[in-house]
Amino acid sequence: MNAITEKISLSTDVDMANFWMPFTGNKQFKAAPRILKSAKGMYFTTADDQKVLDASAGLWCVNAGHCRDEITEAVHKQMMELDYAPPFQMGHPLAFEAAKKIAEVMPAGLDRIFFANSGSEAVDTALKMALAYHRARGEGQRTRLIGRERGYSGVGFGGISVGGILANRKAYSGALIPGVDHISHTHNLAEMAYSKGQPAWGAHLADDLERLCALHDPSTIAAVIVEPVAGSTGVLVPPQGYLQRLREICTKHGILLIFDEVITGFGRLGKATASELFGVTPDLLTMAKAMNNAAIPMSGVAASRHVHDAIVNGSAGGAIEFFHGYTYSSHPTAAAACLATQEIYRKEGLFARAAGLAPKFEKEIHALRGEPFVKDIRNLGLMGAVELQSRDGAPGARAYDVFLKCMEKGVLARFTGDIMAFSPPLIVSEGQIEEIFATVKKALHEVA
Template sequence: MAMDGDTRPNDLSAFWMPFTSNRQFKKNPRMFVSADRMHYTTADGRQVLDGTAGLWCCNAGHNRPKIVEAIQKQAAELDYAPAFQMGHPKAFELATKLVEMAPEPFTHAFYTNSGSEAVETALKIALAYHRVRGEGTRTRLIGRERGYHGVNFGGISVGGIVNNRKFFGSLLTGVDHLPHTHLPAVNSFTKGQPEHGVELADELERIVALHGAETIAAVIVEPMAGSTGVLMPPKGYLERLRAITEKHGILLIFDEVITGFGRLGSSFAAEHFGVMPDMITCAKGLTNGVIPMGAVLATSDIHDAFMQGPEEAIELFHGYTYSGNPIAAAAGLATLETYREEGLFERAAGLASYWGDGLHSLRDCPHVIDIRNMGLIGAIELEPIAGAPTKRAFSAFLKAYEKGILVRTTGDIIAMSPPLIIEKEHIDTLFGTLREVLNEIQ
């Protein structure tokens, strides 16, 4: 290949884009060139209000000075340090800050580089935990229909989104799934947790009866399912799931890649719901989406089970080249400080009611069959076009972009999760524009 620097900057062919209709996009690309606080700037100079916090990740908004400065300073001071048998101070400092922010049972953080890797790590820790405790028969993993746990093999195996699974072979063996909690016939247009569906957690007892508790290592669920279209846990559901897992000695993992760092008005959904799992996966908002980083938060019971044998022995044969990367750690520290200094979690909790009222005001728009919300998350479910699923919502996404707002679609569901710095006037603009969009699409 020629290396003469003559590649055209506007040649879009080389980049195989993720989760994108590549051919459609490259015919009419949508390009962002800069961002600041609540807005992106497009290549043609338009301002687009960010209604999705990037991709559920820029919780503190864009171009935040403390985070930018931390990254710049760290890159000049220590750009990289290995995490295998070596360390650097900021990785330890961030881990301490993380467990201080997390609910009380969580005492340790294991670094990854994404939510997908955090899920893989938590699943491996769960399997290894039972092994080191002499219960090596516990190898089965339980996920949930419509669950999203990233795109690595473990994540898509316990996940339950069909298109993410069906192209990639037999996946992991020994995996089963709970039913999802979406019951539109009885829970439509819900604000917060729906009233019906707690009994769906009892399906775990059926799975235990089928396979035997002694074969099951862990259950992993999103406390509030995001990427599948914002599905809230029914009242009492998570509590019952926790009780059943404790009864049978099964670990419970909360995938909080989306719900972590203030999205529901608390540090984590575990705190919001008052239900404590054995591990929490997180990423996205950990560094405000600026630098890839994830983590698994574990209790002392999990961690200490590995701390046996000779001190010089490696306790867990797992990790990544970039675990605890110095620049990512610096970004994480600055992000957590920004959340704390600006009271963004409390801010999200304070705006949740106004957000929910604005969202539900769209109930009378054409094609809307359901609306649901919690914290600063919301979903509008549209009636699909017969024979053309997803087309109506995608049309809404394109028209919204043209009108200056960024939303996200999954299937025929419009999902929104704005930066926590959003103001009431931004909420008014977002839903006012969305009303125009919904009235115009076919």
């Protein structure tokens, strides 16, 4: 155990032997556990009663802040009335109300909502919708799916197949779904370093899709899926004009465009969706995380009318049109949390608040330029990354130590490889933004 981990090892009586933790170095964690016991507003509380400022909204998801009374009360009330209702061949009122409420903030025309339980499930749902759409239209030969290098679209076999995260793909390389290819990612450090907002260079990178169309024949391609802003790979902001060009190419060739907005949805970029911010409407849009403030697992796909109608109207009356769904799709308590969360966003104007805070966030994160080990900084809305120089032979180790130092000083950030990522709840104050990056600065001066 090194000096950093010793300082933040938190006392706990929890027996940790049985829980196999996700995306975690289990041996490392259990040797020096970091246990969170409660949360409220902008703060977690650790097992030893330390207040920790949440600089990552949990996992990009708690946009309205922690333990909101309105959400807690809505979930409790629903649990007392209807704890579960089967979503197959049955319904309950809140499912339809939640779908209507979500449709109201989606891009125009994307108003048919299919519920799932995680971002991974939402992505697999969208991919199946794309295949079903083309089959319903008599173009069943369109089976190829196109993802993007460095993209993250969850951990289902569909998601890791279209995704471009090396570690995720390598672990299951022999079992990925066939008929998938990838366009190049958008990040070029030589051309984009220290960009504020969208880089000016790089719109032409979308033309890599034309290369794949020439290689495979566009009539075999069902869909292209991209994150408007790639989050988990380290906040890769799209170049100016890039998403518009992707939309043009997909429309030209009859290919569906899917935006994976699991991270960017519900205010992260100052709008309800990244689609709204960029003025580019996809055919399918995945969502999760902040749609109900992460209170209860929930996700969804917003489908355009033409996709929905082709599938639903393409089957005989009384038949199941889309052979897909989950036991917990539109779970009553998740729907209750969703409705309460959407009301908080509306009542408190949190999307506009995020847009108003974005300049302050940009100023403070870019103030880290020139600090030890910093090689790049990028941001959009309340979403940013600080990329660090890797240690020789130990990629990711420096960012991990910065993460631990920040935790020791009372700030919870995220790291991926040697990239520190920041995405505070939309209720963050300007003073708290200053505190986050002042803490990162101190941490950078204390690591080797």
